Amino acid sequence: MRKVAFFVLLFIANNALSQGVTPGEWGLQAFRIEDETLGAINYYVTEDGIDKSKPLLFVAMGSGGLPSMIYVKAGDSSTQLGVLPADFITRFSDRFHVAYMAMPGTPFCDTVTVDEINPIEILEGYKPSEEYVLRCDLNWRVQASSLVIDALYNTLPVAGDKIVAMGISEGGRIVPELAVVNEKITHVVVMLSGGINHFFDSIINNRIDAAHGTISHQKAQHNIDSLFSVYKDIYNHPNSTDKWWYGHPYKRWASFCTDIPLEDLVKLNIPILLVSGSIDRNAPVLQSDYIKLEFLRLKKMNLTYHVLPGVNHWLMETVEEDEKEKMISHRDEAMEMVVNWIESN
Numbered sequence: 001m002r003k004v005a006f007f008v009l010l011f012i013a014n015n016a017l018s019q020g021v022t023p024g025e026w027g028l029q030a031f032r033i034e035d036e037t038l039g040a041i042n043y044y045v046t047e048d049g050i051d052k053s054k055p056l057l058f059v060a061m062g063s064g065g066l067p068s069m070i071y072v073k074a075g076d077s078s079t080q081l082g083v084l085p086a087d088f089i090t091r092f093s094d095r096f097h098v099a100y101m102a103m104p105g106t107p108f109c110d111t112v113t114v115d116e117i118n119p120i121e122i123l124e125g126y127k128p129s130e131e132y133v134l135r136c137d138l139n140w141r142v143q144a145s146s147l148v149i150d151a152l153y154n155t156l157p158v159a160g161d162k163i164v165a166m167g168i169s170e171g172g173r174i175v176p177e178l179a180v181v182n183e184k185i186t187h188v189v190v191m192l193s194g195g196i197n198h199f200f201d202s203i204i205n206n207r208i209d210a211a212h213g214t215i216s217h218q219k220a221q222h223n224i225d226s227l228f229s230v231y232k233d234i235y236n237h238p239n240s241t242d243k244w245w246y247g248h249p250y251k252r253w254a255s256f257c258t259d260i261p262l263e264d265l266v267k268l269n270i271p272i273l274l275v276s277g278s279i280d281r282n283a284p285v286l287q288s289d290y291i292k293l294e295f296l297r298l299k300k301m302n303l304t305y306h307v308l309p310g311v312n313h314w315l316m317e318t319v320e321e322d323e324k325e326k327m328i329s330h331r332d333e334a335m336e337m338v339v340n341w342i343e344s345n
Contacts, residue, residue: 021071021080021109027089030108033147039135041144042102044068045152046093055162055342057096058149060171060178063248065128065136068102069109074117081119091335095343096164097156101148104140105131124247133241136248137255141174146182153184162186164342169193169282169313173256176264187345188265189273189338192280192313194287195262198253199231204284231257262291265303271345272303275334277311304341308334 023030023044033041061083070081092098102108106129114122128136149163164187167175172193179185194201203224210220230245237243238254245253265272276288285307295303308330310317315331 021069023108027093031151033144033151035144035147038140038144038147039104039131041104041147042106042108043148043151044100044102044108045156046089046096046098048089048093050097050156053157053159054095054097055160055164056149056152056156056158057092057098057164057166057342058145058152059098059100060141060145060165060167060174061100062169062171063252064123064126065103065106065132066123066126067107067110070122070126071109071111072117072122073111073113074115077117079117079119081123092339095339097152097158099148099152101141101145103128103132104135104144105129133249133251136252138174138177138259139255142177142181145174145178149178149182149184164189166338167191167193170256172283173198173261176261176268177259179270180264180267185270187271187273187342188268189275189342190261190265191275191334191338192277192283192315193261194283195265195274195291196260196287198257199227200287201282201284202227204286205281208284262294265291266294266298266300269300269302271341273338273341273345274303274305275337276305276307277313277315277330278307278309279311280313282313304345306337 020026024047027047028044029047029050031043031045033043035041064083066083068083072079072081089098110126112122112126145165149165152158153163161184163185165175165178165185166189167173168191170193172190175188175190176195179188206215206220206223206227209215210217215223233243234245234250234253234257237250238258240250243250274288274291276283276285278285288305288307292303292305308315308317310319311330315329315334317328317330319326319328
């Protein structure tokens with residue numbers, strides 16, 4: 001199966017039409033910016049209390065050209081796959097204006113027809129739009145996000161001018177540069193993401209697998225040598241949308257692996273929250289450990305670092321109970337941690 005490093009499958013709803021497939025049915029208002037350079041920028045804001053004075057929470061989602069909702073039909077059955085974290089609406093909207101931006105050329109909801117409902121296969125097999133493929137780089141996401149934040153700041157009553165940029169997974173690689181570019185941002189939250197070269201993730205994982213005996217050291221070295229060959233090719237073709245690797249075009253990889261988030265993080269003097277899972281293979285915790293170490297070296301005191309032991313990229317922990325493995329979600333814990341940190345900083 002093709003591997004795609006995205007932070008999705010946040011919920012699966014049966015009887016999808018009763019759950020809603022439009023922004024309004026999910027308590028959102030839809031807005032649009034037309035920019036000569038960036039094209040159409042679609043973004044959504046929680047409708048609950050939109051006229052009230054509240055801090056603004058802008059959420060940068062993970063990677064992939066997926067819509068917020070995918071309505072899946074298979075014969076007489078249907079379901080809905082969502083990359084929109086519904087708990088952001090219910091948990092945060094009473095205290096924040098919550099906003100997020102769609103990927104370029106990506107609708108709020110799309111319909112797919114399949115023979116059999118297999119959520120992972122559907123998400124991994126979803127074909128993004130041509131516009132997404134052409135624009136899906138770091139620069140587009142940073143510049144478009146900055147325009148959205150400016151628009152929200154000028155139209156919403158933002159309490160205390162408090163604007164939080166929260167990035168999840170790939171989004172966590174966007175918000176450090178976004179906060180440097182847009183000085184209206186007062187707080188940054190980086191969740192389940194990395195701070196040094198994104199390519200280093202796979203190298204770390206191979207070294208750890210070899211150290212654990214999952215693979216031999218010879219196999220790990222072979223894998224890493226192969227990775228370096230791919231990385232060289234990507235850097236040599238940084239604008240290619242025809243060549244793909246690991247579920248994304250070279251253009252996306254080159255942009256996210258040229259700019260280093262840590263270099264932007266250390267420029268910031270605003271409060272920063274960094275949250276990592278200790279067994280996250282998509283964003284290995286060793287990257288976050290290095291961020292903390294660098295802040296200590298520079299004697300910068302604006303970073304709060306929290307690691308969730310035994311937790312993976314999807315905020316899940318595997319425990320053994322009655323000699324059986326059981327999955328425990330830490331999403332509520334992580335979300336509450338974020339809210340408490342924002343309100344106390």
